[in-house]
Structure formats: structure tokens, C-alpha cells
Amino acid sequence: MTDNTIIIDEQTTWAGGRSPFNVSYGKLMMWLFLLSDTFTFSCLLIGYGAIRFSYGEGWPDPSTVFNHFPFAHGMNLPLLFVSLMTFILIGSSVTMVLAVEAGHRNSKKEVAKYMLYTIVGGIMFLSCQAWEWSQFIGEGASLRENLFGLTEAGKIKAAGLGFAHHYTWIEGVDRMAGPVPFASLFFIVTGFHGFHVFSGVVLNIIIYINTIKGTYERRGHYEMVEKVGLYWHFVDLVWVFVFTFYYLI
């Protein structure tokens, strides 16, 4: 590439015997970062679990909250939209796999094509999230308050447990306001994940531009695509957990 770059073989970088993971240090670093990020998300999800289960039956049922779909006003479509979002994100992971696979074959055109699909998938996911947030906020959720209240049975149990004073009757919407952390946890958990998706899209765009410019073709390998691929799959995996814990359970 330049005079500063020399071609070295495995013998020079790794001379301590068999390489423990058979990966370059760059990929190892990405794995370690993902490991540490796993702990951040675990922290958020465990915090979510701890608060949620302290409410027992007092927690709103997500399927009655997230039951909207664009252009389908007034219809009760529980979790349909979020399933579509999940499908889009998993789809973008599939195109990422194809990009990595094309990278192994050093096919610049295909890498660029699938990277573009992945970026589009990521942007679609973020747009869906924006729609869902605005819908949720429009219905009265914010970091400070949550209007999504209890089911009838939940209300009775909440009164029995002695924390009914956490809820107040909202005149306009004729229901009990639910636990405030329901909304604030939603924003912080999906927001932190969305921030990761956003960073991933930015990284993907950088890699896409480099691919188009032929940087990796000159370098002779597409390892950078593999590295962002690892990140992208991780973000996808985290979403599966967020989806399960926040929407399904």
C-alpha cells in the first residue's frame, strides 16, 4: 500500500504457538468490545427486570400498548409493527452475512451491493423506531410519566400489595396511570439499542464508501466488513433480547 506497510506472515505476528482463537487482533478486539457491551445491555435489562417484577401484576401488558400500525387507525394489531421491525433487522443481518461471504470471495461489487442493502435495512429499522416512539409519546408517555395503566385484575392486586398510591386516575383518558418506569425504561432500553443501530449504520456507511473506493480490494481482504458484520449481528442479537423481554414477556 505505502512504504510503511510490509507483508508479514503469521509467524511474525503470532509466534507463541497455535493462535488461541485463530483471529487477527482487530477481530479479537471487536469480540472483546462486544463482550463488554453485552454486560452494558445485561445491566440495563437486569435493571428493567428488577423494576418490572417489583410491580408484579401492576405492569401494563405490552401487547395492549404497542398495538398500532401505520395507516391502520383504530385497529387492534398487537405487536405486529414491532414484529415487522424485528423482521427488518434480522433481514439486514442476512444481507450482512451475504456481504461478508462476498468479501471472502473478494467480490467488490457484491460486497458493495449487500452493504447497501444492510444500510437500507438499518435506516428502515431506525425509521420504524422513530414512528413507534412518536406514537408512544403521542399517547402520553414520557420519561416522567406513563398513562398506560393497569388491567382490572392488576389494579386489585396492586391495591392488595399496597402500592396503589403509585397510580393516579387520569380524567381525560379514563384510566389509571401506570408505573412511570414502564415508559422511562422503554425509552432508555430501546433508545440505547437504537443508538447502537445508529452507530452501526454510520460504521456501515464508512465501510460501504471504502468498499466503493476500492480500499479493501487494494488491501486484498475484506476483514473490515467482517468486523462491522460482527457488530451488526451483535446489535441484532441484542434486539432479540430487548424484543423478548420488553414486548413478549
Added chain:
Amino acid sequence: MSTATIQTGHANHDAHEHQEPSFVRKYIFSTDHKMISKQFLITGIIMGCLGMFMSVLFRLQLAWPDQSFGFMETILGTWAKDGKLDPNFYMALVTIHGTIMVFYVLTAGLSGTFSNLLIPLQVGARDMASPFMNMLSYWFFFISSVTLLSSFFIETGPASSGWTVYPPLSALPKAMPGSGLGTTLWLLAIVFFIVSSLLGGINYISTILNMRTKGMSMNRMPLTLWAFFFTAILGVLSFPVLLGGALFLIFDRSFGTSFYLSDIYLQGIGALTNVGGSPILYQHLFWFLGHPEVYIILLPALGITSEVIATNARKPIFGYTAMVISLMAIAFLSFIVWGHHMFITGMNPFLGTVFMYVTLIIAVPSAVKTFNYIATLWKGNIRFTPAMLFAIGLVSFFISGGLTGIYLGNSALDINLHDTYFVVAHFHLVMGSAAIFGMMSGIYHWFPRMFGKMMNNTLGYFHFWFTFIAAYMVFFPMHFMGLAGVPRRYYQFTLIPEFGVWMDVNVLITVSAIIGALAQILFLYNFFYSIFKGKKAVQNPWESNTLEWTAPVKHLHGNWPGAIPTVYRGAYEYSRPDREEDFYPQHIPGNDNEHVDDHGYILPTPVRKEIPVAEKPATVFFTSFSRLFSFKRA
């Protein structure tokens, strides 16, 4: 990978021979691990001095609560009106002293300095896996330090809710003066610190795993590397949890959420609109970092001690494998014991018992390490360099502080001892003093490697004995205060008649603390004087086996001018009977066949010759004491 084109440090080095890097690239935004380690060390020393100065200020308050100190008003202004420390500012001092010592000195200053210096040099690499990330790691640490210290220059003062910043005190900006902007700056500083720690830790692990030179298998690595390796793993896995916990806290403080806030009543009326969370959740998240953090502090010090003791006892480290396994066990156990900080939060007693058992199990690997240190010293041909004295000092603190850990780990006894001076005494001995002594040992031992100069030994002996005795005089009496129920973090004990009897002890502790602090001036003088005017160091002043002493004294980017040395054996082949010299550096080729088994593992040398020691170790130990008064340059 085999066809990969990678820019290596070697190529950089070639470029450097033609062109000296600019001042900024060499000293400020340097990507050379040796320079970054010096930056970490000097920042750490400055932060350490500030932290120590704060401790002297609040010790003065504790010893003479009714006395007025004119100089305090001069330096602290309104925080010490009429020379008397403001109670809120006393809390701020305690908080920032703890934060600085735990994070900025003993995490970044210790692990940052020696991981950076020793990992590439001891594994035989030109630099870190990613020198650029390494540079970022230092600069995030620097920004973090500045952010933390800047909170002294705002009207409401720094964070004041203790170094653990428990909510609700930290979550409600109006709870006390320090809970306002001060705590926001504290959280910001910690977020920067976590980023720095992650960038560093990921680098350390990758370098150790992937950049070892030919022949440097994992089981030949010096114990320092093993310790840095596990430290980095602990940091990479535990700091993110603090990040998540801090994120919740930032939202609670600034955006009105209620993750940590529950009902708080003032005169029977709910004082908060944001309720529904739990402050205990913060404690769980904090201590999931907080306990591994203790070992992030201690493990590098233990690794340094292993290396210094083996080198200066001229003996192979006793039980190399046991040392590695005990490091691993400590690292693993540290993740499942955090609940022992929370026994009195109303935790289910069964859960408390589980946490108690796993906590007490840590005593096993710790004891393995202690006994191995003592066994290494046993019948050694000991050289009492200042580094060696500090290493032995660490072992002493590790024993005396570790024993009280067994009391505190007991969930029933902890009801009495929680938040008393017993806790203060325990952790200041076992992780404070022990880790500081490990750090000092490392500084004295690797100073020739860092700066190419020798430090003055006589000043080193003075520094050791004053610090060692002062540390025991400060922390040992605190055990008795704690057993009597004196709580930590109180501003003025004369206001509570029951604690009046401890006033004399408080005076003794403060006087000792001041003596200990003054002794550090010896070190500072020795350190900075020797950088410029010290005796020039020889290639391998301690006759050590490890690779860092094969690199030229003059610093090169790339560490070795020619090829990287190849490693032929483990790092602890001292006093081998078949060798003329009593050390056998790792890079010297030699016929080791009779000591290598079928798998290429080094076997311990079967027979050792009688060690020709003129004096018994105990005699030599006291000789070093007597040298204090001889005033000869050693």
C-alpha cells in the same frame, strides 16, 4: 490472515530512524506505549498527591475539630470559613479522596502505567495491538481527571455522597450542595474514565493473546503479564455495568425518571413526583463493578510483587502454576461476591449466606498467593532493594488487611461492623496500602527501564520505612475504633459523647498520616531528581530474566532495534545449578532438554545447589534498616 498486510511497529521504527517525531507526537499525543505509560504514571502521581492532601485536610478536622487552621481558609476560601472545614465540604473531600485513590491512582495510575510499560516489553512486541487506541485511552483518562477536578471550582462544590455516590443523595440534585453540578461532573468524569478503561483493557488482552514473540507460550509468561491479563478482563467485564448504572443515575438526576427513586416522605407527605424505582438496584449495579474493581486495583500490584520478589530473592517463584490459578480464581470469584457490600440492605438472609460463603472462599486463593510469596522468600539469596522492601510490605499489608476481610465477609458480624472505621481500616490496608506498595515497588523496580536512570537507594529505604510504619500507625488503631462502633464519614466526633474517648486516637492517626504524607516528599524528590540527574542505569540492573531488560536503555519506538528476541524458557529460572550466573534470561538459547517434558513444558530444576548466602535473610532485612542511618549511597 496469512496474506494479511498489516502495518507493524517494525515498519514504524524503520521510519523513525530517519526522522525524529515532532515534540507533540513524541511527548503529548504519543502512540508509543513507553511514553503513554509515563503519562499515566505522572498523571497518577499528581492525582495521588492531591488525594493524599485531601486526606490530610479531613484528618486535621477529625483530630482537632474545634481548632481553627488559618492556612485552610487561605487555600479553600469559603469552604473553610475562619479556618474551620465546612461540613458539606468535609463530605466532598472524603468523596473525592476515595474516587481519586480508587479510580485515578490505583486503577489508571497503577494498571495503566505498568500494563502499558510491561505488556509489550515482556511479551516481546513492538507496541500495543492498537497504539492509537492506547493513546485515546490516556487522553480520555486525562479528560476524566480534569472533569473530576474541575468540580472543585464550582460554587456548590464536588460530589459529596461518598465515592459510591449512592442514591437518593446523588439522584436528587437538591439533596445537598454537592448533589448538584458536582455529582453531574462526577458522573461525566466516570463515563470518560470507563471509556478510557475499556480502550486500554481491550488493548491489553489482545496484545497478550495475539502479539507474543516466538517461544513465549502462555505458561512462560511472567506473572506480571498474567496479572495484567486478568485485570484487563475484570475491567472489560465490570466497567460496562457501572456505565449502565451511571446511565440510569444520569437520567434520574437530569431527566426526571425514577429508576433509583422511591417514596421519600417529608413530614408525612411524599416529597417526590418521580417514584417507583429502588435505590437498592443502584447498589447492586454499582457493586457488580465495585467488587471486581477491588481486584482491578490489587491484581497488578500482586503481579508486580511476584516479579520483584522472585528477582530479588534470586529464586524461581514458588508455585508458578498455583499463582496463575489463584489469580484466575480471584478474578472469577470477584464477580459473584458483590452482595457482601450490601448485607444490611434488607437482603434475604439466605442470599446473604450465599454471598458470605463465596466471599470467604476468596481467602483460599489469597492464602495460596501469600504462602507462595513467603515460600519464595524462604532461604532466598535476598537483595533488599527498595523495590523488594515495598514488595514485602505489600505481602504484610495483604495479610493484615486480608485477615479482617474474613470478619467483614461474615454476614452476621457485618451487621455490627458495616460502615464503621473497621471497614475503613480493612480496605485501606488490603487494597489501599497494599496496592500503593505494589505500585511503589513497580516504580522503584522499573524506573531504570522507564527513564534509563537509577533512583537513590538510601532515600528509597527512608521512604519505605516511614511510609510502612506510618501506614500501620494510621490504619491499625482504626480497627479498634470500628469494633467500638465509630461510624465512618462523620464530621465531628466531639459532638457525640460516646466517641469522645477516641479523640486521642484520632490525634495519633492524624499525626501519623501527616508523617506518612511528608515521607512521600522523599519519594517525589527522588523520582523527579533521578529522572534528570540520577545515575545512568545499566542494561539489566537487577539481573532479571524477563524480556524488557533486553531492549536498549535508549528508548526506541519499536522497542528492539533488530529482531525481537526469541524466548526459550519461563521467566523464573534463577539460581540454576548448571549456570555460572544466578539468572538465566528468557532470550538466551540454551540446552534445556533435561528440564523440558514431552509437551515442551519447563519442569522445575530437580536439584538446587546450596545457596551461598553469607548472611541469613533476617540479618539482611535488618541490615537494610541499619542502612537508613549510614547515609551512604548504596
